[in-house]
Amino acid sequence: MFILKRQDVEISTVQHPNKEDRQVPILYYQGQTFRLITVFKSSEEEEAKTFWKSLTDNRGKACVLLEEPERYSIWGKIKLDQISSDTGSHSKTEVLTLGVITLLQAVYLDIEDLLGNRQASLFAKDITGILQQKQFPDISSADTVKSFLTEDLSQMSKMPIWQETHVIILLEELHKLGKTYFGDTNFAHQLDDRLQDMSEEEQELFISWVQKSPLNKLWQ
Numbered sequence: 001m002f003i004l005k006r007q008d009v010e011i012s013t014v015q016h017p018n019k020e021d022r023q024v025p026i027l028y029y030q031g032q033t034f035r036l037i038t039v040f041k042s043s044e045e046e047e048a049k050t051f052w053k054s055l056t057d058n059r060g061k062a063c064v065l066l067e068e069p070e071r072y073s074i075w076g077k078i079k080l081d082q083i084s085s086d087t088g089s090h091s092k093t094e095v096l097t098l099g100v101i102t103l104l105q106a107v108y109l110d111i112e113d114l115l116g117n118r119q120a121s122l123f124a125k126d127i128t129g130i131l132q133q134k135q136f137p138d139i140s141s142a143d144t145v146k147s148f149l150t151e152d153l154s155q156m157s158k159m160p161i162w163q164e165t166h167v168i169i170l171l172e173e174l175h176k177l178g179k180t181y182f183g184d185t186n187f188a189h190q191l192d193d194r195l196q197d198m199s200e201e202e203q204e205l206f207i208s209w210v211q212k213s214p215l216n217k218l219w220q
Contacts, residue, residue: 003052003065004029027064027075034064034075037201039091041071047092048072051205061201076201092205096167097159098198099206101148103219104170106194107178107187108149115181123181124149130173137161153197168215175218188219 010028027034037055040048052065052074062077104127112120128145138160139145153159162170178187191210195203210219 002029002063003049003067005067006069009064009066027066029064032062033078034062035078037063037074037076038095038205039071039073041092042069044092045072047209048074051208054204054208055201074201092209093163093167094159095198095202095205096164096209097162098153098202099195100162100167100170100174101153101159102195102197103191104174105149105153107174110187111181119181123177126177127174130177131170134166134169134173136166136170168213171210171215171219185218191219 008029012026012028014024014026025036027036038051040051048065049072052063055061055063055074055076064075064077066073066075108120108123108127111123124146125142127149128139128142131139131145138158148160175185175188179185191207192203195206198206210216
């Protein structure tokens, strides 16, 4: 829709109607209001523009791409009375982390449903071993990993702080494990079906990132 610079817009915050401790960033431009969707580093100009175009061209969303001195930010048009349905804004790495944990949950639940509790427990043990061996941040115990596998992510008090390299490693290892448990790679197809708990914008960002990476050969 628009590519704007910081001096073109006004940015402030409003109180989230359902969360007392939460302020929601709002961008104002020509009488229209936009909420923050996600943020890219200043070095990720092409990725930011690609994601912005995918939202406007593929999804038909009214979005602003804001060029700021230290970053690129993407904002989606919203009415102020719609903020209560706002899922929140996340940085790119937070969305990638959310995506890989969402996939992890989906695979775990499929194993539990199709192969039973014993296999699901073994899978949880295998994932815990991988995360600890690879020294993933914020993995203090098997109980922490269990929460990743079973908790409602929208209610999780604290998401782990992982980088893209962690997400790549986990997606590779999750693909290997899934193939071992299921005997094939069908579980890795139809990503969008497995990411339904994420917002459309978050799904779009995660899937477009996977498609541009070597992981595209594994997760389709």
